Amino acid sequence: MQVQEVIHNIETLPRLHEKNDLSYIKKVLAFLDNPQDKVKTIHITGTNGKGSTSYYLSNLIKKAGCKTGLFVSPYVERFNERIQLNNEQISDSDLIKGYNAISNAVTELKKADPKFNLVTFEFETALAFWYFSYKKCDYAVIEVGIGGQHDKTNVITPEVSIITTVGLDHEKIIGPTIEDIAREKSGVIKPRVPVVLGNVPDSVLDILIDKAKKESASVYLLGKDFVVSDQKNIVYQDQDEKMIFDKRPRSESYDLAVAYRVFKLLHLSLSPKKVQEALNNTQIPGRFDVIQKKPLIILDGAHNIQAITQLLNYVHELPAKKYKFLVGMMKDKDLKEVLALFNPQDQLYLTRIDYPRAAKWEDFKDAIKQKAIYDEDYKKLFDQLVNELQDDEVLVVTGSFYLVGALLNYWRHR
Template identity: 60%
Template sequence: MNYQEVIEKIEHLPHLHEKNDLSYIRKILHKLNNPQDKVKTIHVTGTNGKGSTSYYLSNLLQKAGQKTGLFVSPYIMKFNERIQVNGQDISNQELVTGFKQVSNAIRDIRRQDPGFNLVTFEFEVALAFWFFAYKKCDYAVIEVGIGGEHDKTNVIVPEVSVITTIGLDHEKIIGPTIQDIAHEKSGIIKKNKPLVLGNIPSNVRDILLSKARLEHSSVYELGKQFKVQSREKIYYHDSDYYEFNLRPLVESYDIAVSLKAFSLLGFRLPKIAVEQAINQTQIPGRYQILNETPLIIADGAHNIQAVSNLLTFVRKHTSGQLHFLIGMMKDKDLQEVFALFKPNERIILTRIDYPRAAEKKDFPLNIQEKSEYISDYRQAFETAKEELNADDTLVITGSFYLVGAVLNYLEGN
């Protein structure tokens, strides 16, 4: 088999089982000799910020001399980004090898259980854990897919659990209320293992603290045991004090959470090494600058909380006209998201060729009326870019799928 065949086979697996539990992933991991237990892990969930936090943690661990795996989703430009070791994507050949390992394990299980199969995300999780054990990683930072308790990554006993934020997203799967979402995300809290909390709304904080008490998990909260400020720089302090290059406010929360989680692992690094690890971290599809003049930014914000944070940042730190190229999934809270935009902000709507991608008719009627719709995202990007003045800003946002498509287009892929 070649790389492309492997990707097509993984992505064409079913996406749901009849029952939403962890029995399938546990069965395949057992057949693979439980690779998830052979590497120390940090488990990261949250409505927003879990990807950024995972990247920061990975870089800190590498700076400490640890061979570090990283599992994140979704990928931005290429599938291989989802599984990394020491900042390097899994190679095409390693992906083929891992696919064969997991496929052989499925074949062996089917001898006793002919109907056994994995959904796409389970296959990816099993492949990642196999790869981290195969590469003899010291640590692996594991980003949750959706939720927590029922997420297919929730088969580990991590050294530290991290919950970055709680907000509304994926309500049809883990909602509908923010309290339901908090209960689901609290499922990664493990017995006698520390928990780091980021910017958690007060109306769900007690849900997480109650679960932590039940599990005898010590809790470290942003704003209490550790603090961060964002002015001309980012300032972090608990028992240590660090200064970092300015990033958006929400990124300062992710930096703070990753630093606290890292400190709980017992590593000690010189101040300059910590600051370098954070400042040098580049997070794909997060406030990613594609052009300086005029300013073009790509950010995969795809829910109310993330879009609100993005708008606050670009309005504060840019001048000139704001232009937005937006493509979203039709199952998102489109009405609420577009209510965040101001009348003088120019919006071009687009879509990628993906079943969940919103078409023109899916967007709120008032947004359809005031916005231009160009179905081909490449044409939409070129149109948006052509109309920029030197001091204007174009923001490509609404989904990681759109961001990834535009980035690949710019790379000629």
């Protein structure tokens, strides 16, 4: 079996079960002798910042000399990116081997229950746990797919739990209110396992604090137990130390600070210089990704209100004569609300990739259509914008990781 066939088989599995629980993945993991229990894990949820925090933290743990697994979603450029070991993507041969192991488990379980099957994310999660156990990882950083309580990764008892932030996204699945979303994300808080909270809105902070108290989980809160500022540099400080890191966008400074606070809870040995090297050299795929400096071109997978707001705040602080945005979004996102965040002087270009969920021209409101230019061919529109871009202008590609991933691939092979 070829790796592309394996990936196709995984990605064409059903997306949802009739009931939203963890019984299916628990049965498969039990059949595999519970690989998730054989590796120390850190569990990360949050509306935004999960991926950045995961990369920062895994780089710190790796720098400390530990064999470190990383499970993230979605991938930006290729499927193998989702499962990593020491910053190296899972090989095609191991991906096929893991696929066969999970498929065999499903086949055997079908003998007792012919209707038994896994959905895509369950298969991917089981594959990640199998791989980390197979490779005898010391630690694995596990990013949830959606939510927390009912997420398919929520079968672990981690060393530390993380909630980066809480905002509106996936309201139809884990909402509709921000309070509902906070309660769902609080599901990663486990009995007597410390939890680190990032830039969480005050309106829902009590929900998370109350859950932590109920579980006797100690809480480390950004802005209270540790602080971060971003001026000429990022300055992290807690009661024990002060650290200075290279300048990054404000939202990234939150994620960096959370990752470092979690790392300190693991009590791994790493000098301040090595900590700085690990964090300063971390590049998160598709997140504030500068692919050209002059003229400046940035790719960022921001795809909800909170993430777009953070991106725009950062971009509009850059010295530029014009700000151009190439945006492609999924139609199940808050299109009207997100696109209303752009300034009137921003030049807005809309496009789509060949994907069933990708928004088409008719999905946008008339008010947006009046101020935006649309082209169905994202490569053609991107080329046009790049060729026309002046040295004192900025081009930002955003709206979805699907578009960002497609254009990263296109840019590197054009």
